[in-house]
Amino acid sequence: MVWKKGGVMLNCKQASELLSQALDRNISLREKVLLKLHLLICHGCSNFSKQMRVMRQVCRGYLEK
C-alpha cells in the first residue's frame, strides 16, 4: 500500500523508508523482495540496514549501561 507507482526498482530513499518501517510493522512479501533486490546492488542501503539494527541495540544498551 505504500508503493503506489508499482515500479520494480526501489531507489535508496524508498528502500531506507522500508527498512525503517520493517522495525515497526510486518512488511509484505512483495516489499521484502523489492528490498532484497535493492540491497543486493546497493552498498549504502546495506550499511543503513545494519546500522538500523545497531541503533536498536544502542537504545537498549543505553538504558541498561
Add this chain to the structure above:
Amino acid sequence: MSQPNPVNMDDLQAQRSYLVRYAMLQLRDPHLAEDVVQETLLVAVESRNKFSGQSTLRTWLTGILKHKILDLRRKQQREGELPNTDEEQDPYENICAESFDNQGHWISPPQTWANPSLSFENQKFWEVFEMCNQRMPLNSAQAFMMREFMDMSTEEICKELAISTTNCWVLLYRARLALRDCLELQWFGRKGA
C-alpha cells in the same frame, strides 16, 4: 516490622539514576525529569505492597514512570506548553532533503560502522549518543522515544500523539535518519571506532 518488606528506600534510590536517564530522553528537561522521578518514587513507596516481586524492581518502577511521563505530556499538550513543533520551523525536518538527491539516491551513502559493540564500552560514545538524541527534531524524537525506549507499538504511539499510522512511520523514519546521520558524523565516521 512483623514481616520483611521486599521494597526498601535503598533499593529505590539505587534505581534513581536509571529513572532520571529514562525520563530525560522523553522530557529533555532536567527539572521536569527530576520531578517526575520523584513522583514515581513516592508512588512506589505508597504502593510498595503491590509490588509482587514477579518483575524486577526496575521494570515495576519504569512502568510507573512511563505513565507519569505520558500524563505530564498530555497535561503539557492541553495547556499549550509543548514547544512549537511546526515542521517548517524545525531545521532538522529537512533531514530527508539533506540525505537524498532528486532521484532518491544517497547524497553521502551510509558507511560501514566498524565494531559497534566496542563503542558500547566507551563513555564518550554514550555522551555522543545523548547529544544526538537531544538534536533530533522534537516531534520525531517523541515518537522515536516512545517506540525505542518506552517499548510502545505504532498503534499506541498514533493514539498518544493523535496522528495517522503513515505519519507515525514518517516521524520514526526521520528520527532514525537524523540519529544515524549524527552518530556517523560525530562518532563512527570520525573515529572509525
